[in-house]
Amino acid sequence: MTFPDLTPELSARMPDLRGRLIANQPLAELTWFRVGGPAQVLFTPADEDDLAAFLAHLPAQIPVTVIGLGSNLIVRDGGVPGVVIRLGRGFSEIVVEEGHRLRVGTAVPDVKLARAAAEAGIAGLAFYRGIPGGIGGALRMNAGAHGGETCNPLVEARGVDRAGQVRTFSNADFGFSYRHSQAPADIIFTRALFQGRPGETAAIVAEMDRITAAREATQPIREKTGGSTFKNPPDGKAWQLIDAAGCRGLTRGGAQMSTLHCNFLINTGGATAADIEGLGEEVRRRVKDQSGVELEWEIRRIGLPG
Structure with a gap:
């Protein structure tokens, strides 16, 4: 299926946009299943400010769908109408903070969070080694594996709503349950803060290796x-x-x-x-x-x- 091209209208509305707009972008290559039709428009924002400006000026009748690394996703063969937003390089920062904390962009793969924590001697996040996908999806579905869940180490997360407003959510605001959160559906999360505990890098890496071996043997x-x-x-x-x-x-x-x-x-x-x-x-x-x-x-x- 080929959708009508919305990019000229959107570009005219938002001349200062810094991210990429692509019409009828095939999505199969962006998913682990390697199937599915195109996005009517694929938008990759440059950073949080760019995302907020885009959402603030996007006509309300145009639907918005967010995808991450495509690991937990089936894109149907007819494609996705409206705008599909995929966060990229501008949302990939990992910062180690005092008190055994990590502030992470939501485009960061779960495994990279686990590795960064191990290198910093921060325990409590090794379970992310066993979860495919990225931090944004982990927040949305309370991703977990090997005895850990996102609801355990998360302190807070920040995101942009459909009106382009930046909002911050505490752990309690998520209303986490098994593989689910009650965060508003229109929020596009941009960064998250995780709390770990002191640990030895060698011991954390060994735990991650055990998780890797278990996954390879059973999945x-x-x-x-x-x-x-x-x-x-x-x-x-x-x-x-x-x-x-x-x-x-x-x-x-x-x-x-x-x-x-x-x-x-x-x-x-x-x-x-x-x-x-x-x-x-x-x-x-x-x-x-x-x-x-x-x-x-x-x-x-x-x-x-x-």
């Missing part, structure tokens, strides 16, 4: 995948329900439920977004029929059908 991390597909239900494991419903290795088109970890969807090479999402929905149906449990998607799905 299809070298495949085109989006990480865990479904949230664990209360008092249960999604993968066990999927396995019990006979869905390990199940395929649809070029999509497959991993045989290594059956809560991971993978693109075996020729999948469409419809193949991947459709297989996920088939798994949900079979699990519901077999166990009565309705699995909830952990992977975010955006855009129009092809």
